[in-house]
Amino acid sequence: MNRLKDRVALVTGAAQGIGAGVSRVLAEHGATVILTDISEAVKATAKEITDRGGKAESYKMDITDTGEVNRVVEEVLGSHGKVDILVNNAGIYPRRKLVEMPEEFLMKMFDINVFGIFRCTKAVLPSMMERRYGKIINMSSVTGPMVGSPAGGQTAYASSKSAVHGFTVGLALEVAQYGINVNSIMPGYVHSPSAFGTRGAAEGRDAEEAMREFGLRIPMLRQGTPEDVGNAVLFLASDESSYLTGIYIVVDGGNILQEEFLGPYEPK
Ligand SMILES: NC(=O)c1ccc[n+]([C@@H]2O[C@H](COP(=O)([O-])OP(=O)(O)OC[C@H]3O[C@@H](n4cnc5c(N)ncnc54)[C@H](O)[C@@H]3O)[C@@H](O)[C@H]2O)c1
Numbered sequence: 001m002n003r004l005k006d007r008v009a010l011v012t013g014a015a016q017g018i019g020a021g022v023s024r025v026l027a028e029h030g031a032t033v034i035l036t037d038i039s040e041a042v043k044a045t046a047k048e049i050t051d052r053g054g055k056a057e058s059y060k061m062d063i064t065d066t067g068e069v070n071r072v073v074e075e076v077l078g079s080h081g082k083v084d085i086l087v088n089n090a091g092i093y094p095r096r097k098l099v100e101m102p103e104e105f106l107m108k109m110f111d112i113n114v115f116g117i118f119r120c121t122k123a124v125l126p127s128m129m130e131r132r133y134g135k136i137i138n139m140s141s142v143t144g145p146m147v148g149s150p151a152g153g154q155t156a157y158a159s160s161k162s163a164v165h166g167f168t169v170g171l172a173l174e175v176a177q178y179g180i181n182v183n184s185i186m187p188g189y190v191h192s193p194s195a196f197g198t199r200g201a202a203e204g205r206d207a208e209e210a211m212r213e214f215g216l217r218i219p220m221l222r223q224g225t226p227e228d229v230g231n232a233v234l235f236l237a238s239d240e241s242s243y244l245t246g247i248y249i250v251v252d253g254g255n256i257l258q259e260e261f262l263g264p265y266e267p268k
Pocket residue numbers: 012013014015016017018019036037038039061062063064089090091092093112139140141142186187188189190191192193194195
């Protein structure tokens with residue numbers, strides 16, 4: 001359980017959902033985790049980790065604010081001397097059809113999902129280059145680089161997540177000789193408060209039951225958990241993946257393998 005002993009990991013968008021799950025997994029494996037988020041709720045998420053014996057700290061950090069990102073990273077470098085692992089997780093996924101899309105909608109999507117990753121990485125990278133060590137893990141999505149969404153209204157989100165893939169391969173090549181690995185994760189349907197917490201409520205049904213039923217459309221019979229994504233991040237954050245760079249890992253229970261919907265599935 002000590003695969004990340006003495007490592008310092010900074011996670012963005014860590015207050016809830018996938019970022020919180022990633023933080024829990026990294027802390028369980030011995031890392032000191034710096035949880036950051038635009039939401040003050042990040043404090044409570046970090047406290048849950050320390051209450052269970054993990055090492056965690058929290059900072060309010062809006063990844064659209066370059067000054068704030070630089071300040072937080074400087075403070076972390078000051079107190080810990082390094083950031084070994086950067087998990088660029090924060091992202092938003094509102095839907096809007098292109099013909100109904102105001103330009104501000106598109107700009108906000110890119111400011112958070114794409115430029116936020118540029119800002120955080122640029123703040124951390126010089127110290128990684130100096131130490132000839134670093135693991136950068138970017139949260140893309142299957143939506144965009146691999147598939148369209150059946151729900152539609154995803155041109156902005158899909159483009160932003162394709163850009164995250166482009167950023168990953170471009171940077172991987174740029175920093176390979178510095179001992180820095182840059183990889184991405186492409187999650188499918190993952191249970192998080194934003195993604196599915198309100199699904200049942202919106203339909204006037206129990207959220208857990210609605211989630212379980214939706215999961216039967218996925219070949220592995222369930223939606224992913226934030227920890228499923230966290231375990232893939234753990235692999236990319238550990239030295240077991242030291243010869244991998246510029247790759248993506250799809251974490252989706254086999255969902256995109258279906259060319260057409262074949263479910264609902266049943267356990268065999
Ligand atoms: N949940 C899924 O099914 C799924 C699938 C594929 C990809 N993803 C990606 O995974 C990431 C996390 O998704 P999630 O479902 O956990 O979402 P979520 O909304 O549950 O959590 C996202 C977190 O990011 C924070 N955040 C938003 N704007 C921010 C900003 N400007 N600065 C700092 N933090 C900010 C939010 O406060 C929130 O805590 C996103 O990049 C998303 O696109 C999610």
